[in-house]
């Protein structure tokens with residue numbers, strides 16, 4: 170008997186909630202991502218197509234996706250921005266983390282993405298929100314700070330911050 174087909178592993182080593190939509194370009198995927206009338210599954214496919222594109226313009230299109238009404242979609246966008254490790258996303262991720270009106274899961278994922286990108290310029294913001302009253306936010310900032318510290322100490326034995 171043939172094995173059941175299962176979702177593929179992405180070029181980032183993750184199994185994603187939706188496969189990328191192979192047809193299209195950054196503008197088309199961005200349009201799909203921002204269209205509130207399109208089912209979430211298809212908008213998520215656009216998210217993963219943009220992630221796999223790996224360009225700055227794809228990264229910025231994903232940042233525009235934070236206008237989406239769905240907190241789930243915004244949380245997924247924050248997650249893939251961490252996978253992309255492109256620091257052009259940092260101003261937007263910082264804004265999401267700092268917005269007290271943003272959903273806590275989006276703020277959590279923004280903080281972890283800021284750690285994953287690996288740019289130490291975000292340390293002061295992460296330190297500030299390591300004291301956030303929301304535990305999902307404060308704990309994510311602690312993890313992100315420890316990740317940045319761990320990377321720095323692996324790179325430079327005497328990193329002292």
Ligand SMILES: [Fe+2]
Pocket residue numbers: 277278
């Ligand atoms: Fe998460």
